[in-house]
Amino acid sequence: MNDERITVGITVNGVTHRAVVEPRTLLVYFLREQLGLTGTHVGCDTSQCGACTVHLNGRAVKSCTIFAVQADGAEITTIEGLARDSALHPVQEGFREKHGLQCGYCTPGMIMSAVHLLQANPRPTDAEIKHALEGNICRCTGYVNIVEAVKWAAERMRGDHVSR
Amino acid sequence: MFPANFGYVAARSVEEATELLAKYGEEAKLLAGGHSLIPAMKLRLASPRHLIDLGRVPGLSGIKVDGETLSIGALTVHADVASSDLARHRLPGLAEAASVIGDVQVRNRGTIGGSVAHADPAADFPVILTALDASFVLQGRFGRRTVAAPDFFLDFYTTALAPDEVLTEIRVPLPSSGSGTAYAKLPHPASGYVVVSAAALVVRDPSGRCVSAAVAIGGMGSRPQRAAATEASLHGQPLTPEVIAAAAAKASEGTDPESDLYASADYKRHIATVYARQAIETAASRK
Incomplete structure (x- = not known):
């Protein structure tokens, strides 16, 4: 069997990491085990649950279904890259404020998908939020508060709450 | 894993x-x-x-008009097909099919070329591309050839691609004015894959009469199938709800679907008529 190793340069949360990987190394394991960024979770491991969602060049993707070698030269944002200094991202705050989590396992992926949605659509309807989170499964079934959390964050990010 | x-x-x-x-x-x-x-x-x-x-090969991604054809690079991701203004205005059924594949993250990464080359009988693109009479550009070491949809999708997970060929482009004829396209799908509730789906292209004359129709059904066998009896029933007729319903009722003719854990063969045959009607009605309502 092949024991080839490949050197990749991947920028994660603004820091470029040069690392040696096996071709079969999945991006999620590269992030968790080689970089120690364990905020990105492995859930189903079959491209369905979305717990492993990260942004690759600005788009939400499932990092369990991408080889690290495919991300060579790419810019990745993980849940650890959302907060600025000590200030949580509005979507993170929204999940806390609206209790958008129960066990918390799906939360990093939910938040990364919600951030991706709000970048493109700052004023989503409930239906649009649900559609955008179709690729993220919450086994606690806490979807009602997740939608509330995203709406709360959307309002904050638009600045609407100030005028209320 | x-x-x-x-x-x-x-x-x-x-x-x-x-x-x-x-x-x-x-x-x-x-x-x-x-x-x-x-x-x-x-x-x-x-x-x-x-x-x-193929992810780093330049020029394999993007959507453009080339004469009377929409040219889609094989590495164009589903999200870009779904949001393409060209696709949405000229071939809304194609954008519709792209928008119901998997989920947001899958659409941000999965490619149209990858999907059709994989030729999963429960995939969306093969069905709409069969109805739209698309063709596939295959580049080999000694030249390129273009293969029409019925000759490209051969069997379960089997296409006309030779072992040393690369699918580089999907070419979709742009329908004339007065035509409409649509895609309707019953997704499996867990996987999102097609249980049964239907794609339609209808071309009308100025009086609203159907000049020609192409209807393809997915999920009923090893590859997309054209619903010939449905198409024949639409030909030359005004596209009234009654005409469409009567034509769609024949959508399962000549199919032999397998029963599986989710859906029996009888249910699939019935549901194919329902989704065929939906796709034809939507296509007929589009300018």
Whole structure:
């Protein structure tokens, strides 16, 4: 069997990491085990649950279904890259404020998908939020508060709450 | 889950990819978005010894009008087909099919070329592309050829692609004015794959009469099937709800679907008529 190793340069949360990987190394394991960024979770491991969602060049993707070698030269944002200094991202705050989590396992992926949605659509309807989170499964079934959390964050990010 | 290890090459051109395919033969697989191949490799349903990544080949992605044809680069991701103004205005049924594949993250990564080359009988693109009479540009070491949809999709997971060929482009004829396209799908509630789906292209004359119709049904066999009896019933008729319903009722004629854990063959045959009606009605309502 092949024991080839490949050197990749991947920028994660603004820091470029040069690392040696096996071709079969999945991006999620590269992030968790080689970089120690364990905020990105492995859930189903079959491209369905979305717990492993990260942004690759600005788009939400499932990092369990991408080889690290495919991300060579790419810019990745993980849940650890959302907060600025000590200030949580509005979507993170929204999940806390609206209790958008129960066990918390799906939360990093939910938040990364919600951030991706709000970048493109700052004023989503409930239906649009649900559609955008179709690729993220919450086994606690806490979807009602997740939608509330995203709406709360959307309002904050638009600045609407100030005028209320 | 970890795939078996493999040798990895990021091809720099289609020519290099075809050379590598010729060199490695059956032991190599092409990698596009990886959203069919990587799951199969994780389950060890596929264990290629070499992966040739097309992801860095310039010029394989994007949508443009080329004469009377919409040209879609094989590495165009589903999200870009779904949001393309060209697709949405000229071929809304195609954008519609792209928008119901998997979920947001899958659509951000999965490619149209990867999907059709994988030829999963429960995939969306093969069905709409069959109705739209698309053709597929295959680049080999010694030249390129263009294959029409009925000659491209051959069987379960089997296409006309030769072992050393690369699918570079999907070409979809732009319908004349007065035509409409649509796609309707019953997704499996867990996987999102097609249980049964229907795609329609209807062309009308100025009086609203149907000049021609193409209806393709997915999920009923090893590859998309044209509903010939439905098409014949629409031909020359005004597209009233009654005409459409009577035509759609024939959508399962000549099909022989398999029963599975989710849906019996009888249910699939029935549901095909329902989704065919939906697709034709929507296509007929589009300008």
